[in-house]
């Protein structure tokens with residue numbers, strides 16, 4: 001087996017095609033230099049239509065979209081925000097920055113995304129918002145979450161970084177809660193050249209507020225002026241009461257590429273679902289290696305391919321499996337999303353306490369398999385063979 005070629009995660013999940021490369025060159029040669037120019041404005045309109053939300057604000061990454069969500073949620077010290085600990089750190093930092101208390105909710109053991117039942121146990125009279133993460137590309141149970149939010153008058157922020165285009169009972173994620181936050185980082189299903197993001201809102205007034213916050217308070221003068229250059233080219237405004245502005249703008253070349261990639265996002269996700277189906281079938285004889293369960297009505301974007309390895313009956317554990325896959329089968333797997341309550345930063349912030357047994361069980365036994373867009377069938381079969389070989393070895 002040692003002459004096998006190593007399979008590992010690529011640097012970029014979806015490569016640009018020729019048309020996308022040319023769009024990039026066109027903007028470089030002919031584009032305007034404005035921070036938010038015609039490409040980004042068009043991209044916002046097209047994304048609003050694609051997602052089916054009230055408005056969209058183009059931003060430089062999902063972390064800044066989450067910052068906008070935290071600011072517009074108007075939360076602060078004394079308020080509580082419910083969110084999963086099993087997520088990328090950017091989900092939590094903007095809400096921690098407000099001074100609110102973070103309350104960790106658990107995941108569902110089968111779907112491995114935030115569970116509504118667990119959210120319900122965390123709600124108190126101080127709760128202001130729920131941050132839902134459609135982790136690995138799978139929509140969380142939004143009907144149950146939205147009904148809790150309505151009952152308790154809570155805001156819902158959807159972290160859609162890993163699930164662009166995913167649908168929940170026909171609705172795209174990012175159109176269901178109050179705010180949606182998307183990432184076009186290089187490692188995501190589509191990338192606007194390394195960084196990029198979208199902030200979607202249900203209420204169009206939040207779109208205006210997001211734009212006022214986005215570019216250092218630069219804003220057109222409301223009143224008619226005698227000269228276009230007096231008293232200055234643009235006003236500088238307080239974006240919303242009590243808040244200073246940020247620079248979260250998306251660049252024009254990024255937007256030009258993003259507009260084209262958006263057009264093939266459904267095809268990219270469809271192919272990823274086929275890849276997942278093929279791998280799942282090939283491994284169906286290994287119940288100790290359980291992939292994420294997709295509930296009815298959810299259309300998974302399969303951003304990542306993760307499994308839980310329950311090797312106890314064979315006296316083995318996840319770490320044995322990862323080591324064997326690397327040493328004997330040249331398949332370099334990883335683990336992801338260290339529960340935030342266990343990290344140095346969140347312990348320091350006082351958020352070490354959590355009662356999340358399903359998160360603990362999943363993280364301590366999880367494995368993430370190399371995964372990207374447009375993997376050929378032969379490669380999926382090869383990965384499945386390597387995994388099956390290792391799982392057989394572990395059975396002894």
Ligand SMILES: Cc1ncc(COP(=O)(O)O)c(C=O)c1O
Nearest residue numbers: 061062063088090091161183185
């Ligand atoms: C769940 C989740 N939220 C937020 C982010 C932050 O996205 P960005 O890198 O675009 O800021 C990521 C990125 O990995 C993510 O996976």
